[in-house]
Amino acid sequence: MSTTKNTQNGGVSVDRYDLHIGSDCNDEKTVVLGVDGGTTSTICVCMPLLHISNNHLPDPPPILGRAIAGCSNHNSVGETLARDTLEQVMMEALSKSGAKKSAVEAVCLGVSGVNHPNDQDRILNWLREIFPKHVKVYVQNDAVAALASGSMGKLHGCVLIAGTGSIAYGFSEDGKEARAAGGGPVLGDWGSGYGIAAQALTCVVRAHDGRGPQTMLTNCILKSLNLSSPDELIGWTYADPSWARIAALVPVVVSCAEDGDGVANQILNEAVQELAVTVKAVVHKLGLSGADNSGEFPIVLVGGVLTDNKNWDIGQKVVNTLIKTYPGAFPVRPKVEPAVGAALLACNFYMKEKEKNGVL
């Protein structure tokens, strides 16, 4: 396999492969698309159709083309825009890879906002309108793609995502699935980046009006937002309802906690407990840890809240809490992005269907 290395969007290393995927695949040009559709952005990668065995994947993974677009969560931007964004990002990734639409064998979308079979069906119908009939199309919650990014496309274990929002999603070996949290700010995703930052803002207001203890968060948050008084926070929160804008304050909270602030430490410790409870709900439902809780299973950690902090390491503290209950749980920090996870899922789903139908 010879490669020519390019660097494309977002500084991500992109490899252009001459495809020799082996005897499983007769057509050298066949590709799959994997899409990670989050609340902030949508990423699509185009990869060759791989037969992944024994979790083996070339490092770096064979990404033929990669494209980025805006939000594709139909709950946030409406159906028409969500659909247009998805189509556009897939066509751009294909075009960058040099492959034609006719080369696509399978597409897997991991999209936030897929919370109900109705959501899944609607997006499947969009995909069936975009691609020829023979193309295999799969739609999952974006958490499933994130799990696959840590498990090389194998759906077993539990993923915990804590970025702007938070969700835990898991699969048992026999294909049962379960989720917890992932409802957004109104529905109390308190371990998320939004949850942590909203708690911090609340604590600043409480310290200011006498309901709560003084905290370093006041000066640090006001400074980072260029405001002069906590009274101005009300106007600031109203000015833009975006959760990502609130969640962007997480590093300030972590920094105050590292400097020993009691309020900031309490917020982060509560977030750790909340995230651990979220994973436990999924593990319990699926019986992932076995009858005596000692069974081995991966916990895939994804999202800035879990991965960006070196000193006050939220992800590590969640793992430490979980391992007390589940000594066989082991953390996985994915080396590839969720869009690649979605592409690997596309390969695996495709191969499984072909095997089932006796084609391979």
Place this chain on the structure above:
Amino acid sequence: MSTTKNTQNGGVSVDRYDLHIGSDCNDEKTVVLGVDGGTTSTICVCMPLLHISNNHLPDPPPILGRAIAGCSNHNSVGETLARDTLEQVMMEALSKSGAKKSAVEAVCLGVSGVNHPNDQDRILNWLREIFPKHVKVYVQNDAVAALASGSMGKLHGCVLIAGTGSIAYGFSEDGKEARAAGGGPVLGDWGSGYGIAAQALTCVVRAHDGRGPQTMLTNCILKSLNLSSPDELIGWTYADPSWARIAALVPVVVSCAEDGDGVANQILNEAVQELAVTVKAVVHKLGLSGADNSGEFPIVLVGGVLTDNKNWDIGQKVVNTLIKTYPGAFPVRPKVEPAVGAALLACNFYMKEKEKNGVL
């Protein structure tokens, strides 16, 4: 004083007075405007310029005209629309009262979203552009008008508002003022209608995904929203970001608590504690209860969360909690609406300025 009784907007009793306000007031036709500008609606009343002494006010109060418009919170609808709404509602109330703009002597606006002197100055400037120079104009947070509605325009004591949002606002006898909460949902007004209902929705999702105990709230809330599964709540909350739509679920929570549901009872008990803490922060800052906490002061209760429930009476439980700390505190449930409170404030502010200038 002869009256002709009409019934106007909202079924409110409206009286048309031949004004004989006594020797304090030379011009029989002089009027004041009082405005209550909330997040849901804006109400303006036109009243004769009264000299209120010894908390004496005709019952029912002499309302000459009353008008209702939409939201005038500049944080929610932007400055232009907020200003237009305020001007429109004042002109409509004037027109209904049969008085001319030139008859207006004083205007008091109690507007939500006034959280900073800058907000106050901006709205004062709008009023100065709308009315002739001699008209006295006053701008306050809407909580101040609500306090005045319970105290006949005297600014002493603490008001607690819990409707869609929540806030406590108080004045000491010597004119110091303080507030607590009132920051909206991001900033943690957890005792508010929004806070109670958002907690209830969160508990339904937690019960569904295994993070929390089962609760009657699940069936009752799904039934009231005509949904078939808790998974559908995510789409429902995203579909419309209005807090009032969430807060409208409070009666369902109260009903489940009355039926003995543990989760609903815990939510309401926590709301009671949260609201009591909010009042305590204001009482403490102003020293309203005196050195030994036994001083007498009114706690004015306003808003559907505090006043609409007969069995599980949130307002009464807040008062019971507060009286344990402040035996001299006494609850006041206003008989007039906050817009009338604003009009009474306009009268009082005007008379005080005239007295100060030696005119009266």
